[in-house]
Amino acid sequence: MHRIVLILLAALGLALPRTSAQVKADLRGIPATVYQNGQKIRIFSPDVSETVRIFVISDTHIFRSDEREDPFREYSDRMAKAYNSTKHFLTGEKTNPEESLMKTLELAKEHKADVIALTGDMVSYPSEAGVEWVKNALDACGIPWFYTTGNHDWHYEGMEGTEQQLRETWTQKRLLPLYQGHDHKLYSAEVKGVKLIFLDNGIYEILPEQLDAFKKEVKGTQPKLLFSHIPFYAPGYSTSTVAHPKWGLAVDKNYKIERRLPWPEEGFGKTTVDFWKAILKASRKNGLLATFSGHLHTQQSSVIGPWVQFTVPANAVGGYFEVTVEPL
Ligand SMILES: [Fe+2]
Ligand SMILES: [Fe+2]
Numbered sequence: 478m479h480r481i482v483l484i485l486l487a488a489l490g491l492a493l494p495r496t497s498a499q500v501k502a503d504l505r506g507i508p509a510t511v512y513q514n515g516q517k518i519r520i521f522s523p524d525v526s527e528t529v530r531i532f533v534i535s536d537t538h539i540f541r542s543d544e545r546e547d548p549f550r551e552y553s554d555r556m557a558k559a560y561n562s563t564k565h566f567l568t569g570e571k572t573n574p575e576e577s578l579m580k581t582l583e584l585a586k587e588h589k590a591d592v593i594a595l596t597g598d599m600v601s602y603p604s605e606a607g608v609e610w611v612k613n614a615l616d617a618c619g620i621p622w623f624y625t626t627g628n629h630d631w632h633y634e635g636m637e638g639t640e641q642q643l644r645e646t647w648t649q650k651r652l653l654p655l656y657q658g659h660d661h662k663l664y665s666a667e668v669k670g671v672k673l674i675f676l677d678n679g680i681y682e683i684l685p686e687q688l689d690a691f692k693k694e695v696k697g698t699q700p701k702l703l704f705s706h707i708p709f710y711a712p713g714y715s716t717s718t719v720a721h722p723k724w725g726l727a728v729d730k731n732y733k734i735e736r737r738l739p740w741p742e743e744g745f746g747k748t749t750v751d752f753w754k755a756i757l758k759a760s761r762k763n764g765l766l767a768t769f770s771g772h773l774h775t776q777q778s779s780v781i782g783p784w785v786q787f788t789v790p791a792n793a794v795g796g797y798f799e800v801t802v803e804p805l
Pocket of ligand 1: 773
């Protein structure tokens with residue numbers, strides 16, 4: 478009798494729930510699944526209890542300045558002209574960084590985003606007017622936002638000093654309003670049970686205190702995402718990535734034009750490589766669902782076993798990601 482009913486249901490196309498239940502059963506024990514369609518990314522995890530919607534924005538490259546910038550023009554002149562007029566990466570229509578950011582924030586509001594994650598190069602150089610404009614735009618949109626720096630936010634071309642010194646100096650002098658009291662090196666924020674970790678890797682190298690802080694933040698199995706400006710090495714990715722085995726002087730094409738110290742001939746220090754390993758470990762054991770970055774300005778992704786990495790297209794040309802983390 479039962480079999481006849483099932484055959485009848487199948488004939489009517491009503492036996493689908495049984496098949497779907499089997500497929501769902503096959504997903505049991507899988508830590509997370511990832512879906513992508515253009516700018517939309519959906520991450521599903523059994524450890525997530527409610528959907529979190531995150532807009533990821535990177536590389537807007539705001540170039541605004543006022544008279545306060547006059548003493549610094551010799552250091553910011555080139556980047557002040559780099560992204561003044563841009564073409565939308567999908568439509569080819571003329572746009573510009575300020576218009577792109579405003580449109581993306583409007584969309585985030587319309588889609589009721591829970592949070593905005595900013596992964597650096599929001600400004601092309603640390604002008605007070607640029608930083609103020611970005612902060613005002615973000616505050617006005619009414620959505621909580623978190624930021625970490627890129628390699629341009631703090632960079633004045635041609636200033637003397639190591640990358641680490643210059644980052645520290647100009648982060649402290651100009652970028653603190655964007656950090657909203659958080660430690661620029663590494664900090665975390667929690668949104669509906671998902672931990673968002675923000676790492677400043679804009680000098681390509683990771684400092685020992687950043688590795689220590691990351692190891693503390695990833696303990697346990699709470700669902701987590703990591704945001705940084707520069708992507709991490711994955712086979713296929715450019716050498717402009719953190720912990721890339723070929724990174725160093727031989728592949729540094731831009732140090733003359735950016736008027737900075739070249740990348741060291743010997744490549745990365747051990748801490749940077751250890752950080753890369755720590756991400757892979759956290760992806761395997763500690764609920765790290767994905768990592769997000771910008772810097773390369775084009776949409777890219779990689780999968781290294783359990784580690785899924787996304788690189789967001791530049792917001793200067795209209796790019797962003799709309800990411801949802803959902804219960805599986
Ligand atoms: Fe950039
Ligand atoms: Fe960058």
